[in-house]
Every structure is written in C-alpha cells, then in structure tokens.
Amino acid sequence: MKKIAVLGSTGSIGTQTLDVVRNHSDFLKIEVLAANNNDELLEQQINEFKPAMAILHNKEAYEKLKARYVGETKLYYGEEGLIEGATTDKIDTVVTSLMGFAGLRPTMRAIEAGKNIALANKETLVVAGDLVMKKAREKQIEIMPIDSEHGALFQCLHGEDMNKVDKLLVTASGGPFRGKKIEDLKNVSVKQCLSHPTWKMGRKITIDSASLMNKGLEVIEAKQLYNVDYDKIQVVVHPQSIIHSMVQYVDGSVIAQLGSTDMRLPIQYALTYPERMVCPAEKLDFWQMKDLTFEKPDTDTFRGLALAYEAGKIGGSMPCVMNAANEIAVEAFLNEQISFLDIYDIIEEAMQSHITLVEPELEDLFEIDSNIRKQVKEKIYKC
Numbered sequence: 001m002k003k004i005a006v007l008g009s010t011g012s013i014g015t016q017t018l019d020v021v022r023n024h025s026d027f028l029k030i031e032v033l034a035a036n037n038n039d040e041l042l043e044q045q046i047n048e049f050k051p052a053m054a055i056l057h058n059k060e061a062y063e064k065l066k067a068r069y070v071g072e073t074k075l076y077y078g079e080e081g082l083i084e085g086a087t088t089d090k091i092d093t094v095v096t097s098l099m100g101f102a103g104l105r106p107t108m109r110a111i112e113a114g115k116n117i118a119l120a121n122k123e124t125l126v127v128a129g130d131l132v133m134k135k136a137r138e139k140q141i142e143i144m145p146i147d148s149e150h151g152a153l154f155q156c157l158h159g160e161d162m163n164k165v166d167k168l169l170v171t172a173s174g175g176p177f178r179g180k181k182i183e184d185l186k187n188v189s190v191k192q193c194l195s196h197p198t199w200k201m202g203r204k205i206t207i208d209s210a211s212l213m214n215k216g217l218e219v220i221e222a223k224q225l226y227n228v229d230y231d232k233i234q235v236v237v238h239p240q241s242i243i244h245s246m247v248q249y250v251d252g253s254v255i256a257q258l259g260s261t262d263m264r265l266p267i268q269y270a271l272t273y274p275e276r277m278v279c280p281a282e283k284l285d286f287w288q289m290k291d292l293t294f295e296k297p298d299t300d301t302f303r304g305l306a307l308a309y310e311a312g313k314i315g316g317s318m319p320c321v322m323n324a325a326n327e328i329a330v331e332a333f334l335n336e337q338i339s340f341l342d343i344y345d346i347i348e349e350a351m352q353s354h355i356t357l358v359e360p361e362l363e364d365l366f367e368i369d370s371n372i373r374k375q376v377k378e379k380i381y382k383c
C-alpha cells in the first residue's frame, strides 16, 4: 500500500488525484490532505478519506474548520503544518499539487525526509531545479512527473540510452489565442484567456497556457528532469493535445505517447508506476480521430516561451526571477489590474534589472522571490 500526502488536494490536480485513489483504494491510501483556504471541500475530503493529518495554509480557514470538526484527523495550519504533513512518518509519497512557489519549501523538506515525489508543481523545478534534483539524487528518492508532457517524455525515454536522444519534442496546444497576432491580443479578457481549447485546469496555469509561459516553464522542467541541453528541447504546437510529447532519437526514430486529455491518466501513472492499471479516462478511438497537426510556435507574439528559454539558459537565480514576476503578473491580470500583454513586459523588465546569482542556495532564492514580488507589486499597484 502506497501512503500518500496530497498538498493542494482541493485544486484541479488534487481532486483528480483523489479520484485516482478512489479507483485504486487497494493500492493507494491518503494519509495527509492539504489546501490553502477551502475548508469546506477539505472537510468533505477528510470525511471521505479519513487521513491522519489535514492542513489549511490559511490560519483563519483552519480556525473555522477546527471550531466545527469532531473527527480523528489531526488539523494543522501554515507552512509549518504543510512541512509536518510532507515529512511525517505516516507517508512515503508526496503529491505536489499546490500552485506556484509555495510548493518549493514543502517539496524540498519532503525530499530531505526521504519521501518520493509525484510532481505537478512545476514551479518548484523552474525556481530551484538544480538544488531539488541534487537533493533527490543524494536521498535516492524518485521524482515522478505528473505534468502530462513530462509523464509522456518519461514513457518515451524508458529503457533508452540518453546519449542517443536527438530531441525532446514537447507538445503545446497553442492555447486559446493560437494564430493571433500582437494587435489581436491587446484587449483580450480574462474570460477569453480562461477558455482553454483542450484542458480544464486551475486559473493560473490556464493563463500561463494562453501566454505560452506554461510551455516555457515546461521546457525548464524538462531540462531539470531529463538533463538535456536547451537546444535539444523543441516545442511543437499540436492543437489537438492527443500527443502529449515525443522523443526523437539519433537514428531519426520518434517515440510518442498519446492519450485523451484527462489528467487522471498521468497522475495515476506517476502513482502506480511501474504498474499499469485500469483508468476511467476515455480511451482514444483511432477510427474516429480527425487530423493530428503540428506547427512551429510563434515566439514573437507569445513571448513567454522565448523569455523562459532565455531565463533557463542563463540559469542560476534568473528562472526564479522570471517565475516570481510571472506569478504576480498573472494574479494582477486575473484581478483585471493589467492587460494580457503587460504580463510579458513585467517579466522582461524584472529579468533585465536582475544581476544573476550563479549558484544560489535555497535561502537566496526565497529572498530573491520575495524581493521580485515586492518590486513587481510596487510597479503594478504604484504603492
């Protein structure tokens, strides 16, 4: 029985992870659940899965739940609570389905405590991939990717010689504005940005998909997971999102992983590997399938991808700067404080004004993240 903590259990990946556990309760047991604010959904989840521990990051939400809860699950709050949940002896695997930089410290502490990681929180690898991967090697723990592209790459690379890889081909849907030009993007609304053509996901990642920043984060995530040079990671726009990624080898052979657009598939694979188990995700029917098409990404219009390649190649503290600026800009866009195209300018300006720290320690990254957030907020809110 695999005993797991789900950090971010009330979100898109978190709730789908719980669905996977429901379908395989003979193999997976939830021992820790954690969320930020959503005390009501967390309480329902506690009542269903009866974990040993549950955490709400937000203290007020915790106090509301604590005041009415009568069951046996121990309740915690704050970052200390999250770390308690991520490192407890009651679990062996942590699903990192939190959104953003908030995932970094609990993930790092879980690795230090020897826990295996099923990683959805790509921002952790973007910000501190060198440190995280080094610690994972030291502790000999597994980082299994949940992100659909990286789960696909894992399967395409399986049993192969990494020296024979010519290219990792990371597919991208192109988002809701595929084919549009800068002029068309000036006044796009939050609602338009949130209508992703193929996936149903949380709000932040959906905006990242529209700006191609998600694909940029995924390029850095791929570099960290598979240690392949940036010039060997190519993004291919594939609007149908049927091929989740591919690997081209030196002999010209290409191995691809295909599946329906249902995150339960990669989540389940990450949790049950090396077993393949039955999954309720819809199966592909090749007799019904229409075209599978491919395009080169337009990085002049969708600058997020180009900015991420730049930050990734510079390395050190630069991806942390890019990520912090992006998180604040996306939040401001969602709150209708800035326009969609402002997101790119904000990230670019933060990167340009930063002097890269070549080998940052974890605490350096916390300080840089905090400074960039402050700097970007001052600029946006002019306070």
Ligand SMILES: NC(=O)C1=CN([C@@H]2O[C@H](COP(=O)(O)OP(=O)(O)OC[C@H]3O[C@@H](n4cnc5c(N)ncnc54)[C@H](OP(=O)(O)O)[C@@H]3O)[C@@H](O)[C@H]2O)C=CC1
Residues within 6 Å of the ligand: 007, 008, 009, 010, 011, 012, 013, 014, 034, 035, 036, 037, 038, 039, 056, 057, 082, 096, 097, 098, 099, 100, 102, 120, 121, 122, 123, 146, 147, 148, 199, 200, 201, 202, 203, 204, 205, 263
């Ligand atoms: N959604 C998807 O299909 C995919 C997502 N990912 C990645 O997975 C991660 C999660 O994305 P997604 O599920 O879409 O996001 P959501 O916004 O849907 O969910 C985020 C979850 O994290 C919780 N959370 C946020 N901040 C904290 C915190 N400080 N402490 C504890 N819990 C916190 C939220 O709790 P609350 O509900 O209380 O706010 C919620 O449970 C992201 O890194 C994303 O890039 C990767 C591939 C696909």
Ligand SMILES: CC(=O)[C@@H](O)[C@H](O)COP(=O)(O)O
Residues within 6 Å of the ligand: 147, 148, 149, 171, 172, 173, 174, 175, 199, 208, 209, 210, 214, 215, 263
């Ligand atoms: C489901 C998943 O893994 C997302 O990261 C997805 O890739 C987003 O779609 P885009 O290809 O539009 O960024």
Ligand SMILES: [Mn+2]
Residues within 6 Å of the ligand: 147, 148, 149, 218
């Ligand atoms: Mn993805």
